[in-house]
Amino acid sequence: MARLIVTYNNKVLSSHFIVSGKELTIGRDSKNQISIEHPAVSQRHAKIIHDKQGLQLKDLCSSNGTIVNGERVTACQLAHQDWVVIGKHLIIVDLYETLSLESATQMLENKSSQVAEAEGTVMLNIDLDPGQSHVQRFSFLNFMSEQKEDFELSDRPILIGKNKDADIKIGGIWGFLAGEPSARIEKHSGEYYLEYLSGMFKPKVNNRPIQKPTKLNNHDVIKIGPLILQFNCNLLNLSTRR
Numbered sequence: 001m002a003r004l005i006v007t008y009n010n011k012v013l014s015s016h017f018i019v020s021g022k023e024l025t026i027g028r029d030s031k032n033q034i035s036i037e038h039p040a041v042s043q044r045h046a047k048i049i050h051d052k053q054g055l056q057l058k059d060l061c062s063s064n065g066t067i068v069n070g071e072r073v074t075a076c077q078l079a080h081q082d083w084v085v086i087g088k089h090l091i092i093v094d095l096y097e098t099l100s101l102e103s104a105t106q107m108l109e110n111k112s113s114q115v116a117e118a119e120g121t122v123m124l125n126i127d128l129d130p131g132q133s134h135v136q137r138f139s140f141l142n143f144m145s146e147q148k149e150d151f152e153l154s155d156r157p158i159l160i161g162k163n164k165d166a167d168i169k170i171g172g173i174w175g176f177l178a179g180e181p182s183a184r185i186e187k188h189s190g191e192y193y194l195e196y197l198s199g200m201f202k203p204k205v206n207n208r209p210i211q212k213p214t215k216l217n218n219h220d221v222i223k224i225g226p227l228i229l230q231f232n233c234n235l236l237n238l239s240t241r242r
Contacts, residue, residue, distance in 0.1 A: 002017070002054075003094040007104070008088065013089075014034075018050045018055070020052070023047055023048060027044040028041045034091075036089050038088060038149065040087035042063050044060045046066045046086060047060060057073065057075065057077075057084065058074070064087065069082055078093045080098075081094070092104055139232065142230040151168060153185065154187075155187050158186070159181040161181030161198075161199065162181075162199075163180035168229075178199045179198030179199025181198070184197055193216065194213070194214050194222060205221070
C-alpha cells in the first residue's frame with residue numbers, strides 16, 4: 001500500500017493511503033480525498049491512480065499546474081520520495097510505507113533549502129530572464145502576526161488599512177490610528193512596491209521606515225502598526241514533462 005504525506009510550511013498535515021486498483025483526487029473541493037483549501041489550488045486539481053506499474057499522477061487541467069521534483073507535469077509516474085507541489089502544499093510520495101511522520105518532518109527541515117532551490121517551488125530573490133518563458137513568478141504575503149492564510153499578489157493594487165474596501169484590514173483598537181488606507185502594494189514592471197498613504201502607521205521594511213515607494217525583495221518583512229507580513233516571491237519552472 002502506498003502513502004501520500006501532505007505537508008505545508010515544513011510541517012506534516014496528514015497522510016493518505018492508496019491501495020492498488022484505486023485512485024484519489026486532490027483539490028480545493030471538500031469532495032476530494034485530499035482536500036487543500038487554498039486559492040492557488042483548483043477545485044479538482046490532480047488525481048493519482050494506483051495501478052500495476054505503481055502510482056500515476058495526472059493533472060486535471062488545473063489553473064496553476066502540478067509540479068513534480070521541480071518540473072511542471074501533465075502526467076507522470078511517481079517514484080518513492082518524489083516531491084509533488086500543488087499550490088503551496090508539498091506532498092511526499094511514500095511507496096513502501098517506510099517513512100514515519102517524524103522522519104518526514106525531519107526530512108523537510110533538513111532539505112528545505114535544497115527543496116526550495118531545486119525540488120519544487122523555488123524561492124529565490126532573482127530577476128526573471130525575459131527569455132525564460134518556462135518560468136513563472138508567484139508572489140504572496142505571509143501573515144506573521146496572526147493566523148491567516150497567505151495572501152496571493154496579482155497585478156492589481158493591494159490596499160492595507162481600516163477602510164471598508166481594504167484587501168488587508170487593520171481592525172480593533174488599532175483601527176483608530178490606521179489610515180484609510182494606510183499603505184498600498186502595487187506592481188510596476190514586474191516588481192512589487194510598498195507605499196505609505198495615510199494614518200499614524202508608517203510602514204517599515206526590515207525594521208526600517210520607508211520614505212518613498214520601496215521595492216520589495218524576497219523574504220522582506222513588512223510592519224504596519226500591529227500587522228507583520230513577509231513578502232515571498234517564488235519562481236515556478238513551467239516546463240512540462242510527460
